Amino acid sequence: MSQTIxxxxxxEAVKDEVIGxxxxxxxxxxxxxxxxxxxxxxxxxxxxxxxLEISRPTxxxxxxxxxxxxxxxxxxxxxxxDALPIEEENNFEFVSRYPGVMHxxxxxxxxxxxxxxxxxxxxxxxxxxxxxxxxxxxxEELPPGGAQEMVEAGVLDGVDMIxxxxxxxxxxxxxxxxxxxxxxxGADTFKITVVGKGGHASQPELAIDPITIGTQVVSNLQHIxxxxxxxxxxxxxxxxxxxxxxxxxxxxxxxTIGGSVRSFNPEIRENIPNFIERILKGITxxxxxxxxxxxxxxxxxxxxDKEITQLMDETVCERFGEESREIIKPIMGSEDFSAYQKAxxxxxxxxGARNEEKGIIYPHHHPKxxxxxxxxxxxxxxxxxxxxxxxxxxx
Numbered sequence: 195m196s197q198t199i200x201x202x203x204x205x206e207a208v209k210d211e212v213i214g215x216x217x218x219x220x221x222x223x224x225x226x227x228x229x230x231x232x233x234x235x236x237x238x239x240x241x242x243x244x245x246l247e248i249s250r251p252t253x254x255x256x257x258x259x260x261x262x263x264x265x266x267x268x269x270x271x272x273x274x275x276d277a278l279p280i281e282e283e284n285n286f287e288f289v290s291r292y293p294g295v296m297h298x299x300x301x302x303x304x305x306x307x308x309x310x311x312x313x314x315x316x317x318x319x320x321x322x323x324x325x326x327x328x329x330x331x332x333x334e335e336l337p338p339g340g341a342q343e344m345v346e347a348g349v350l351d352g353v354d355m356i357x358x359x360x361x362x363x364x365x366x367x368x369x370x371x372x373x374x375x376x377x378x379x380g381a382d383t384f385k386i387t388v389v390g391k392g393g394h395a396s397q398p399e400l401a402i403d404p405i406t407i408g409t410q411v412v413s414n415l416q417h418i419x420x421x422x423x424x425x426x427x428x429x430x431x432x433x434x435x436x437x438x439x440x441x442x443x444x445x446x447x448x449x450t451i452g453g454s455v456r457s458f459n460p461e462i463r464e465n466i467p468n469f470i471e472r473i474l475k476g477i478t479x480x481x482x483x484x485x486x487x488x489x490x491x492x493x494x495x496x497x498x499d500k501e502i503t504q505l506m507d508e509t510v511c512e513r514f515g516e517e518s519r520e521i522i523k524p525i526m527g528s529e530d531f532s533a534y535q536k537a538x539x540x541x542x543x544x545x546g547a548r549n550e551e552k553g554i555i556y557p558h559h560h561p562k563x564x565x566x567x568x569x570x571x572x573x574x575x576x577x578x579x580x581x582x583x584x585x586x587x588x589x
Contacts, residue, residue, distance in 0.1 A: 216306035223277030226336035266324025300361035339530035356540035365546030381528030392447035499539035
């Protein structure tokens with residue numbers, strides 16, 4: 195029996211288990227930094243495979259190491275495990291049992307896929323030259339995120355490269371999305387307080403109106419995108435909060451403004467707080483107001499290594515056919531997979547999980563989000579064959 199046929203048979207054999215694991219995890223979702231039962235389930239499941247060195251890098255994460263018979267490269271495969279604070283509106287049998295918590299982003303599927311990959315590769319240990327590390331990560335959804343904690347815990351020590359994947363509601367079942375270079379944006383946040391002088395609405399001349407000043411700030415922030423940057427650079431600044439006032443006939447003493455910044459270029463990203471504060475300082479001074487400004491850098495941009503992405507591209511074409519390959523534009527959403535890529539080269543791919551014929555059409559973080567479970571098989575196959583490709587093993 196050829197190695198390719200053996201892998202195909204092993205993937206088929208684990209298919210129903212992967213779906214079962216996904217459904218179990220979907221029923222019992224846990225929020226970021228609270229994935230204790232999820233981590234225990236993963237730990238106990240991995241123990242049944244044998245030949246793995248299993249550890250807990252953090253309280254709610256798991257790392258399993260599969261060390262081959264001969265030395266070689268070390269590749270890490272990552273899945274995230276946390277759920278979201280959303281009340282689920284699906285009605286299938288394995289709907290969330292926890293009110294206000296659901297797997298609304300596919301992390302249940304990611305975890306199930308990586309369990310399937312671990313089971314298959316342990317059965318192929320004799321064929322492994324090098325090492326495969328399976329990283330089951332906590333808290334992707336909540337900055338500062340679990341990836342950075344795992345890096346600090348040493349999970350990438352000695353690792354040559356890392357691969358991650360996301361089940362995508364934007365891609366139809368059967369498609370695998372690849373991005374060369376920028377894949378997902380960096381996500382940062384800001385909070386501004388404009389401090390004026392309160393007064394009666396009938397006598398604005400005796401007040402310093404933070405609302406009118408704040409609206410000028412909001413308007414001028416868009417100049418950063420349209421006038422401060424190269425038009426070919428991708429940058430989004432969204433003001434998402436504006437709070438001020440409690441009575442219709444009172445000018446408040448202050449307003450608060452909050453928002454999100456998305457970017458790919460590291461240099462631009464570093465300059466954004468300076469641009470915002472320059473605008474803020476100029477406008478408030480012009481009107482006799484003051485300000486408070488807080489800027490928080492969140493997840494860095496996810497930038498795919500071109501050589502590793504090329505190997506994943508070859509894997510897709512060889513194992514799924516060129517019709518499955520989709521080169522996709524960078525996504526303005528963010529991912530803490532970037533924390534791994536700052537330590538070692540890596541690539542992050544998208545696996546199509548949308549199926550309009552089945553009504554599987556809802557976006558990530560929607561109360562009716564779900565996946566076509568056939569996509570799990572694509573993920574398992576991609577990771578298994580991708581692992582052999584990355585380790586330069588022929589079969």
